[in-house]
Amino acid sequence: MDIQYDLLPKSERLQQQFEQKEPLGFGGLVSDHMFLMDHSNGEWHSPRIVPYGPFEVVDTANHVNRVNVMPNMATLHYSQTIFEGVKAFQHPDGELYTFRLDENVNRLNHSAREMCMAEIPEEVQLEGINALLDVERLWMPQQDNASIYIRPFMFGTGGFLGVKPSSDYVFCTFLSPSGAYFPDGFSPIKLMLTDKHKRVAPKSVGTAKTGGNYAASLKAAERAKEFGAKQVLYMDATDRFIEETGAMNVYMVTRDGEIIIPQFTDTILESITSRSFLELGDRLGHPVLQEQVSALDFVTDIALGEITETGGLGTAATVAPVGSFIMDLGERKRTRVREMVVGDGQVGSVSTEMYALLTGIQTGEVEDTKDWMQKVERRG
Known part of the structure; x- marks a missing residue:
């Protein structure tokens, strides 16, 4: 897969290991970039890593290649949206490792089938997520019990009224340096x-x-x-x-x-x-x-x-x-x-x-x- 990298200038992105003196919490922070990919005309295309923030979507039903979110976008009305939650950890060798990412990839496709959405080839998901983690590896928190929380998600972007599956989708993954899910950590x-x-x-x-x-x-x-x-x-x-x-x-x-x-x-x-x-x-x-x-x-x-x-x-x-x-x-x-x-x-x-x-x-x-x-x- 040929991933396009459109990264922030070095002066505007994290340049040294992420540090957080305050309690880290869960899901409150995001890293500099996200992975995006579009689905239209029956295929996935345009894999890219871009700065985190608002993005445009594909709407082939209305013959528009790039549009901002439209009022009749399918997801806003019929909830065609799925997501996953994964974690990456730093090991004693200083490298990042994901935990059972292949299982999350498979479960996302199961959710896609249940919601009548386009499946994403396993290898495409894995490559996109790993490429993003490589770009953002400095965001790994150095505190105990910390991880990079990975949030892949997909939603229908077709614009129409009437209950039916969308034919266009966006797949996005972003990262959140996180601590314990519950504020008190491993406590009752x-x-x-x-x-x-x-x-x-x-x-x-x-x-x-x-x-x-x-x-x-x-x-x-x-x-x-x-x-x-x-x-x-x-x-x-x-x-x-x-x-x-x-x-x-x-x-x-x-x-x-x-x-x-x-x-x-x-x-x-x-x-x-x-x-x-x-x-x-x-x-x-x-x-x-x-x-x-x-x-x-x-x-x-x-x-x-x-x-x-x-x-x-x-x-x-x-x-x-x-x-x-x-x-x-x-x-x-x-x-x-x-x-x-x-x-x-x-x-x-x-x-x-x-x-x-x-x-x-x-x-x-x-x-x-x-x-x-x-x-x-x-x-x-």
Whole structure:
């Protein structure tokens, strides 16, 4: 692939290793450049790395090659938009490595199929993202627990009214030097377990990482914040089974040391972090299982101490231990909302082992026996 480089003048871009004395946070900063590519007339073309900022889009339906965002752009009305989240880490050798980028590339194409969008060849995505990381490698934060968060996304740019797939798309990737997803880092968080809201409907696009699924979770998330919860843990449409949060899969640890991840269904986004732990069970020393988790049993087992730890799993948060749940169940009266502590409310030993193993692999401190970490080659 012939990538065009249209970079900022050296005097206007980062020239030495990025440093941030303030708490880094997550997703608040962006690097100098982004990768762009257009789809029109049935093919992807014009791969380029350009300064981060507003960009023009292709609209062949209206016979315009370059236009600013138009009021009738398909994405603004019919939500044809998908995205991914990936991380790159600096290893002791000073080089950048991505974690399971090939899996994110495959999942983006799965989302594209679900949303009737154009797929992007795997090798094209990989080359574009790695080229951008090479240009922006100075943006790698030097703090502990830091990474470059990679956000690839695609949206329909065709201009029309009427519900149908766009034929034109833009694929963009930008980077954010980031710290921990939650401000307190690897510390217990609070979730709200609710039967008042659903993340997605069965037999819809629950397995796609599409913007509409996240928009649908915002109202519930705002309610959770009223009670100090970071996110919402959803049940299935029948209120019988535990599913996932608005941004993470979940896990639970039994008194016997088993790690259980709810079975993937058509209303759960298949987390690459979850799948990684399913493949790492032999190194954890704990069985990692997938099964349907009864909501009633889940609540009962926490109360009885049969479930000793729970938490969230995802690219952004990695492993996020849960110390307690706000129980938003049954009647809508706020007086029925109560808090249930998991174990002793602190980070458990199994969660600590999970976090140490995965972050150790990601940062190059623990052996990567599965070749999940891929080096970002220098291009001169």
